[in-house]
Amino acid sequence: MTRYVLRRLAIGILTLVFASAVVFFVMEILPGDPARLMLGLNATEDAISALRQQMGLDQPVFVRYLAWIGGLLVGDFGRSYTYSVPVLELVTERAAVSLPLAFLSLILLTVIAIPVGLFAAARRGRAADAIVMGLSQMGVAIPNFWFALLLVYFFAVWLRWVPSGGFPGWQSGLWPGVKALIMPAVALALPQAAILARVTRGALIDVLGEDYIRTARAKGLPRNQVLWRHALRNALIPVLTILGLQFAFLIAGTIIIENVFYLPGLGRLIFQAITQRDLIVVESVVMLLVASVILVNLVVDLSYAIVDPRLRGAR
Amino acid sequence: MALLEIENLGLTIAGRPILRDIDLTVEPGEILGVVGESGSGKSLTALSVMQLLPHLSATSGSVRFDGAELLGASERAMCQLRGDDIGMVFQEPMTALNPVKTIGEQIAEGIRWHARVRAREALARTASIMQRVGLPPADFPLSRFPHELSGGQRQRVGIAIACAMHPRLLIADEPTTALDVTIQAQILDLLRSLVRETGMALVLITHDLGVVADMADRIAVMREGIVVEEGSTLDVLAHSRHAYTQQLAEASAHVPVRHTPPVLTRDAQARSAKPLLSVRDLVCTYPRSHRYPFDRPEPFQAVRGVSFDVYSGQTMALVGESGCGKSTLSRAILGLHRPAGGTLSFDGVDIAGGDHEQITAARREMQIVFQDPYGSFNPRHRVARLVAEPLHLRPELSSDEKRRRVEEALDAVGLMRADMHKYPHEFSGGQRQRLAIARALVIRPKLIIADEPVSALDVSIRAQILDLLSELRDRLHIACLFVTHDLSVVRAFADEVLVMRAGRFVEHGPVEAVFEQPENAYTRQLLGAAPDLHRTLARLGEDRAT
Numbered sequence: 001m002t003r004y005v006l007r008r009l010a011i012g013i014l015t016l017v018f019a020s021a022v023v024f025f026v027m028e029i030l031p032g033d034p035a036r037l038m039l040g041l042n043a044t045e046d047a048i049s050a051l052r053q054q055m056g057l058d059q060p061v062f063v064r065y066l067a068w069i070g071g072l073l074v075g076d077f078g079r080s081y082t083y084s085v086p087v088l089e090l091v092t093e094r095a096a097v098s099l100p101l102a103f104l105s106l107i108l109l110t111v112i113a114i115p116v117g118l119f120a121a122a123r124r125g126r127a128a129d130a131i132v133m134g135l136s137q138m139g140v141a142i143p144n145f146w147f148a149l150l151l152v153y154f155f156a157v158w159l160r161w162v163p164s165g166g167f168p169g170w171q172s173g174l175w176p177g178v179k180a181l182i183m184p185a186v187a188l189a190l191p192q193a194a195i196l197a198r199v200t201r202g203a204l205i206d207v208l209g210e211d212y213i214r215t216a217r218a219k220g221l222p223r224n225q226v227l228w229r230h231a232l233r234n235a236l237i238p239v240l241t242i243l244g245l246q247f248a249f250l251i252a253g254t255i256i257i258e259n260v261f262y263l264p265g266l267g268r269l270i271f272q273a274i275t276q277r278d279l280i281v282v283e284s285v286v287m288l289l290v291a292s293v294i295l296v297n298l299v300v301d302l303s304y305a306i307v308d309p310r311l312r313g314a315r
Numbered sequence: 316m317a318l319l320e321i322e323n324l325g326l327t328i329a330g331r332p333i334l335r336d337i338d339l340t341v342e343p344g345e346i347l348g349v350v351g352e353s354g355s356g357k358s359l360t361a362l363s364v365m366q367l368l369p370h371l372s373a374t375s376g377s378v379r380f381d382g383a384e385l386l387g388a389s390e391r392a393m394c395q396l397r398g399d400d401i402g403m404v405f406q407e408p409m410t411a412l413n414p415v416k417t418i419g420e421q422i423a424e425g426i427r428w429h430a431r432v433r434a435r436e437a438l439a440r441t442a443s444i445m446q447r448v449g450l451p452p453a454d455f456p457l458s459r460f461p462h463e464l465s466g467g468q469r470q471r472v473g474i475a476i477a478c479a480m481h482p483r484l485l486i487a488d489e490p491t492t493a494l495d496v497t498i499q500a501q502i503l504d505l506l507r508s509l510v511r512e513t514g515m516a517l518v519l520i521t522h523d524l525g526v527v528a529d530m531a532d533r534i535a536v537m538r539e540g541i542v543v544e545e546g547s548t549l550d551v552l553a554h555s556r557h558a559y560t561q562q563l564a565e566a567s568a569h570v571p572v573r574h575t576p577p578v579l580t581r582d583a584q585a586r587s588a589k590p591l592l593s594v595r596d597l598v599c600t601y602p603r604s605h606r607y608p609f610d611r612p613e614p615f616q617a618v619r620g621v622s623f624d625v626y627s628g629q630t631m632a633l634v635g636e637s638g639c640g641k642s643t644l645s646r647a648i649l650g651l652h653r654p655a656g657g658t659l660s661f662d663g664v665d666i667a668g669g670d671h672e673q674i675t676a677a678r679r680e681m682q683i684v685f686q687d688p689y690g691s692f693n694p695r696h697r698v699a700r701l702v703a704e705p706l707h708l709r710p711e712l713s714s715d716e717k718r719r720r721v722e723e724a725l726d727a728v729g730l731m732r733a734d735m736h737k738y739p740h741e742f743s744g745g746q747r748q749r750l751a752i753a754r755a756l757v758i759r760p761k762l763i764i765a766d767e768p769v770s771a772l773d774v775s776i777r778a779q780i781l782d783l784l785s786e787l788r789d790r791l792h793i794a795c796l797f798v799t800h801d802l803s804v805v806r807a808f809a810d811e812v813l814v815m816r817a818g819r820f821v822e823h824g825p826v827e828a829v830f831e832q833p834e835n836a837y838t839r840q841l842l843g844a845a846p847d848l849h850r851t852l853a854r855l856g857e858d859r860a861t
Contacts, residue, residue, distance in 0.1 A: 125370070210410060211405060211407055211410040211411045212410065212411055212412055212413040212414070214367060214405065214411075215405060215411045215412065215413075215473070215476065216413065216424075217367055217397070218365060218367065218397055218398060218402070218403040218405075218477070219397065219398035219424060219425040219428065219476060220394045220395065220396070220397040220398030220399055220425060220428055220429060221394070221398075221424070221425075221428060222390065222391075222394050223390075225428075229424070230413050230416070233415050233416075234413065234414070234415055307415060308414070308415055309414070309415060309417075309460040309462070310414060310460070310462050
């Protein structure tokens with residue numbers, strides 16, 4: 001077990017290092033010089049080269065990569081080219097919106113999808129199953145930004161239960177903050193939940209055909225008990241795999257959803273930073289997103305071993 | 316009143332009739348053997364009693380347990396009976412246990428459900444039933460998971476689950492089919508002693524007449540959804556009046572006629588004939604998983620220095636229990652596993668490490684027939700393509716010639732030439748095994764390696780396939796390395812036998828000699844554990860006479 005955990009951890013760290021190199025060097029080969037961009041069209045060559053020197057852009061690329069990594073390790077993310085504030089400050093402020101949004105939708109996704117999958121699998125082949133699966137088919141097909149607009153129209157414009165967009169900031173209290181995030185989270189989670197519900201149902205139905213399900217029934221357990229006690233845990237492996245992959249989708253989805261709901265999150269920050277060639281911000285935000293995806297996948301890998309004892313001895 | 320009375324039971328699944336007019340009774344303390352080939356409806360009869368039938372099943376007639384009608388009983392009532400008064404043990408110990416739950420949880424679950432006792436009490440009862448089935452909790456803690464146990468141990472857990480509440484009726488559906496003979500003998504002993512101790516009734520479902528003769532008080536023979544004959548074990552098996560039962564008994568002891576004399580190693584050596592396949596000091600290893608980085612553990616030795624020869628036209632049986640290394644050895648001969656040491660030569664060519672082109676040419680003369688006639692064909696290809704597969708080794712042949720070869724091969728195994736355009740699913744199990752043999756023959760090999768080729772087949776089909784292999788051996792003079800765990804097949808079919816245990820040969824000799832006077836203790840143990848229909852019937856006959 002410890003070996004399995006250590007190995008997963010090592011793989012996670014290696015992935016992070018590799019990803020950092022990819023992120024940095026891809027940014028390097030993109031056209032556009034930040035110093036030139038900052039000084040505008042009328043800048044003199046002397047002024048540009050002075051600024052480049054000041055920003056360290058004249059250093060060789062490997063030196064800059066190592067300096068960047070070293071900075072990241074001690075929490076120095078550099079200064080934004082356009083906002084001239086420390087990137088860390090910028091990112092933490094925005095992450096306080098985006099990460100809660102992503103995790104809220106992850107939770108919503110799970111609590112919607114797994115019960116729906118269980119419900120459909122327990123009634124497979126019957127009308128209730130057909131209806132639920134038909135709805136989930138629609139859920140898979142609907143793009144989340146369009147669904148977001150429907151939600152805004154219905155809950156914000158018509159019922160006036162929640163604000164249509166914007167974020168009051170956590171300083172105004174937990175509930176106003178959560179309230180502003182609920183609709184975006186639902187818009188993000190539902191289409192993914194539709195996919196996961198189908199995966200859950202399929203995995204459960206596969207498991208229900210296994211011999212040990214028959215053994216459990218022959219013990220005298222009623223169908224529902226067998227579904228909960230024996231089928232669900234065995235079906236969790238494919239469900240967890242998809243859930244891990246979906247988290248990356250949720251993170252990417254925040255970029256669109258934050259624009260729809262006008263949320264000051266990482267998605268909008270990265271969008272602006274790209275258009276303004278604020279490379280150092282782009283790099284930091286991408287690294288943060290990569291790290292959170294790797295972290296979630298590490299958690300998924302570790303939960304495999306909790307779910308399936310056969311993996312505990314595995315490498 | 317009998318404990319279980321099945322009267323006029325009928326079953327249809329999705330409108331298709333499966334069972335008709337089944338009449339069976341079981342008394343307390345009695346062992347009823349239900350025998351039949353696949354598709355005879357013996358398992359579905361059992362599942363009708365348990366009311367665990369597949370979707371769209373409809374039953375008619377009557378199944379009474381202790382006087383209470385089970386057909387149409389509420390699900391609630393059935394849940395109370397199942398696992399409490401009626402227990403069931405299934406065939407596949409590898410898949411019948413939930414892989415993510417400990418064996419203790421799985422046994423205790425039924426106890427807690429039925430007896431409504433506290434966890435501590437349930438655990439105590441779990442420990443005592445485990446002790447009873449031969450898994451003392453001191454050696455097999457309740458916290459073990461199924462994957463940490465062997466097949467036989469898992470089947471003991473299955474029996475513990477079924478017997479945890481001391482049922483009055485136990486239904487065992489092919490409980491030992493997936494197990495080695497020595498383990499099978501232990502499990503059958505356990506079942507027999509449980510019946511004797513507790514007076515529970517046992518319905519033993521099996522395809523193996525040897526097992527049922529040894530175990531059952533009475534036997535019911537099923538075929539195509541009806542009971543064709545029923546009576547005391549001796550009457551049914553020894554003095555059967557029913558043609559089908561006679562046919563089954565004959566098929567299970569079938570010995571194919573051999574028209575050419577057996578090829579024995581000592582005769583061949585006397586003639587100083589050259590062996591076709593020669594294996595010397597062969598060692599095969601598998602790497603063990605390393606415990607920490609840069610750890611280099613000793614590799615696991617699956618085959619530990621074995622030597623033998625196979626001569627042209629000779630049928631050599633390789634016998635051993637699971638894990639003894641027989642599959643690794645045959646894979647090494649086929650070139651699917653690189654040996655760690657020793658030499659392998661085929662037709663004078665060093666096939667373990669010689670010239671690549673020579674090896675490829677030599678390998679053409681060697682073909683394999685696998686155990687599973689279902690899994691070894693691509694379901695999307697037609698027969699013509701499947702059988703012609705090995706001919707890619709002979710690119711110089713024209714497509715007309717290839718077609719002619721396929722036709723010949725189909726003729727040789729008794730299939731129609733028109734079958735060329737069919738897909739594998741259109742054939743029965745026995746026909747598919749014929750296809751597999753045709754695929755091996757198409758290249759006109761000198762050696763066929765047959766890996767359990769009849770283990771998955773019913774006895775009557777098995778007899779036909781053995782006849783076919785025997786006929787091919789006589790006519791084409793093909794040598795055969797016959798890998799199997801089934802001693803009755805070896806006796807019927809092979810010239811010589813190699814008995815393998817833990818990677819080594821413990822005995823090698825002509826079949827007659829090894830079976831009549833085994834020298835090695837392990838061989839004697841294997842032979843003693845193997846159910847033998849005729850030996851058992853002779854014993855039963857004597858018992859009755861006295």
